[in-house]
Amino acid sequence: MHNTLFQRTRTQSRRLAIGLLFGAGFATLTGAVAETVDPQYVYNSSLAATCASCHGTNGVSVAGNRVPLINTLTHDQITERMRAYKDGERTGTIMPQIAKGYTYEQIDIIAQVLGKK
Amino acid sequence: MNRRLFLGQSAALLGASAGMNKLALASTKTKAKVVVVGAGYGGATTAKYMRMLSNNGIEVTLVEPNSDFISCPLSNLVVGGSEKIAALTTPYDGLTNKYGIKMVKDRVTKIDAQKKTVTIGDGSTLSYDKLVLAPGIDMNFDAIEGLAQASRDGVALQAWKAGPETVALHQQLADMPDGGVFAIAIPLAPYRCPPGPYERACQVANYMQQNKPKSKVIVLDANPDVSSKGKLFKAAWSDIYPGMVDYRPAHRVVGVDGKNKTITFEFEEALKADVLNILPPMHAGNLVKDAGLANMNNRWAEVSFLDFASTQAKDIHIVGDSIQTAPRMPKSGHMANQQAKVTAAAIVAEINDFPVNPNPVVTNTCYSFVDRSQVVHVASVHQYDSEKATFLPVKGAGGLSPEANQLEGIYAWGWAKNIWADTVA
Numbered sequence: 001m002h003n004t005l006f007q008r009t010r011t012q013s014r015r016l017a018i019g020l021l022f023g024a025g026f027a028t029l030t031g032a033v034a035e036t037v038d039p040q041y042v043y044n045s046s047l048a049a050t051c052a053s054c055h056g057t058n059g060v061s062v063a064g065n066r067v068p069l070i071n072t073l074t075h076d077q078i079t080e081r082m083r084a085y086k087d088g089e090r091t092g093t094i095m096p097q098i099a100k101g102y103t104y105e106q107i108d109i110i111a112q113v114l115g116k117k
Numbered sequence: 118m119n120r121r122l123f124l125g126q127s128a129a130l131l132g133a134s135a136g137m138n139k140l141a142l143a144s145t146k147t148k149a150k151v152v153v154v155g156a157g158y159g160g161a162t163t164a165k166y167m168r169m170l171s172n173n174g175i176e177v178t179l180v181e182p183n184s185d186f187i188s189c190p191l192s193n194l195v196v197g198g199s200e201k202i203a204a205l206t207t208p209y210d211g212l213t214n215k216y217g218i219k220m221v222k223d224r225v226t227k228i229d230a231q232k233k234t235v236t237i238g239d240g241s242t243l244s245y246d247k248l249v250l251a252p253g254i255d256m257n258f259d260a261i262e263g264l265a266q267a268s269r270d271g272v273a274l275q276a277w278k279a280g281p282e283t284v285a286l287h288q289q290l291a292d293m294p295d296g297g298v299f300a301i302a303i304p305l306a307p308y309r310c311p312p313g314p315y316e317r318a319c320q321v322a323n324y325m326q327q328n329k330p331k332s333k334v335i336v337l338d339a340n341p342d343v344s345s346k347g348k349l350f351k352a353a354w355s356d357i358y359p360g361m362v363d364y365r366p367a368h369r370v371v372g373v374d375g376k377n378k379t380i381t382f383e384f385e386e387a388l389k390a391d392v393l394n395i396l397p398p399m400h401a402g403n404l405v406k407d408a409g410l411a412n413m414n415n416r417w418a419e420v421s422f423l424d425f426a427s428t429q430a431k432d433i434h435i436v437g438d439s440i441q442t443a444p445r446m447p448k449s450g451h452m453a454n455q456q457a458k459v460t461a462a463a464i465v466a467e468i469n470d471f472p473v474n475p476n477p478v479v480t481n482t483c484y485s486f487v488d489r490s491q492v493v494h495v496a497s498v499h500q501y502d503s504e505k506a507t508f509l510p511v512k513g514a515g516g517l518s519p520e521a522n523q524l525e526g527i528y529a530w531g532w533a534k535n536i537w538a539d540t541v542a
Contacts, residue, residue, distance in 0.1 A: 039471045039472070042465050045170055046462035053480070053532075054532050056535045066530075066531045094496050098498060100515075101498020106478065
């Protein structure tokens with residue numbers, strides 16, 4: 001199950017990237033098209049949305065915010081940092097404690113969704 | 118990966134051709150209607166993420182009597198006077214303008230779970246396919262003799278829902294004579310925001326230190342000890358505010374005499390105070406309670422944790438402080454925002470006839486200000502456990518700040534601005 005979740009994220013990431021490209025207008029644009037909702041898009045986006053409470057919707061921080069930015073990082077950079085936090089190889093205030101709660105598969109999916117394209 | 122392969126895999130997930138039929142049907146039927154009641158951290162986030170995750174395929178109506186979102190987190194800074202309530206206020210416009218959510222500025226007066234309608238204050242009804250209730254908490258004033266009257270008279274305030282009462286409580290602190298006593302009474306857990314009362318004690322002491330140095334905060338806690346971040350708050354009280362915070366555990370308030378500003382206890386001698394900030398026991402929002410959905414001891418609403426559906430009524434979901442939480446899951450704004458995303462994803466799945474995510478995860482992050490700039494945090498991560506059908510905190514994850522620090526004071530404001538935007542903008 002986890003494995004297939006992970007494999008599907010490329011498509012899902014692309015859709016999210018399109019969403020980000022259109023910014024606020026994306027909701028209205030896609031709303032006009034009768035489109036089937038992809039289960040994988042819903043699962044993966046809602047998992048990545050657990051990060052949004054601190055780092056902003058779709059990983060985009062409010063301007064001038066001093067919470068470290070994550071939307072400037074690529075998939076590999078997010079994965080690397082989260083794994084390092086989880087494995088105790090990177091220090092921080094809250095992130096070492098948060099990262100330990102996620103599985104490696106979940107970290108990969110989050111990085112696919114939020115990583116800079 | 119191409120589109121065709123992607124669809125093929127989705128179908129496999131759903132169980133061969135039956136899944137494909139369901140998908141085909143989902144795309145042709147008229148838009149499902151979801152009504153959300155309450156636009157706080159739980160309700161507003163659910164509304165927004167249902168729109169996002171369904172690619173606007175769901176019509177969402179959000180019923181909320183207030184015109185702005187006012188954050189409870191950080192509102193102790195307003196009580197202490199270092200911030201104004203305007204700094205914690207965000208208008209709801211973005212939910213309509215950016216996400217196409219229909220806002221109805223009213224209260225819900227009645228829920229008809231059979232007809233699947235809600236009645237609002239002006240007497241009209243809204244029909245729904247799914248209903249999401251996020252009314253937060255309400256308080257049991259009758260649990261403390263005299264409190265209902267003292268609260269109506271404005272003598273004993275709670276200020277546990279941010280807004281005019283928060284400002285009024287600061288005014289009482291500002292009007293208090295130097296050498297006065299500010300009493301904070303805390304009910305037995307569970308209540309909204311476990312560290313909140315202790316953070317408030319810090320902020321009130323901070324104001325006193327700068328403006329009325331002979332004054333005292335007396336914390337009357339029905340619990341046997343500080344419910345959250347205990348060592349960190351106690352360190353702040355002894356190091357930053359020596360002699361100013363008098364913490365009294367296992368003090369259960371049973372009565373309030375508003376005229377004489379006197380608090381009476383189960384066992385201890387009565388206490389006179391200048392400001393009475395008395396928090397009575399709390400329960401699910403009255404909307405949930407009156408609809409018979411607070412089915413855990415007639416106090417909190419039991420939900421299925423995969424989709425936050427009420428165990429009492431079909432097609433009604435409940436998020437935020439009204440629910441009977443999973444083990445060690447706090448009633449917090451951050452947690453409500455997290456529950457909202459699980460709920461939104463599950464409702465999108467249910468409406469589109471595909472399985473809900475079997476492995477949801479939620480986190481909690483809570484920053485408390487011990488003075489105007491230093492902060493302590495508590496964090497946790499809760500993974501869904503399918504065997505126990507609940508969220509369980511991940512062992513080895515989460516934890517506390519080692520000590521109060523300025524960096525997390527900066528992060529706390531960053532957290533606030535981002536979660537406010539994530540919830541309502």
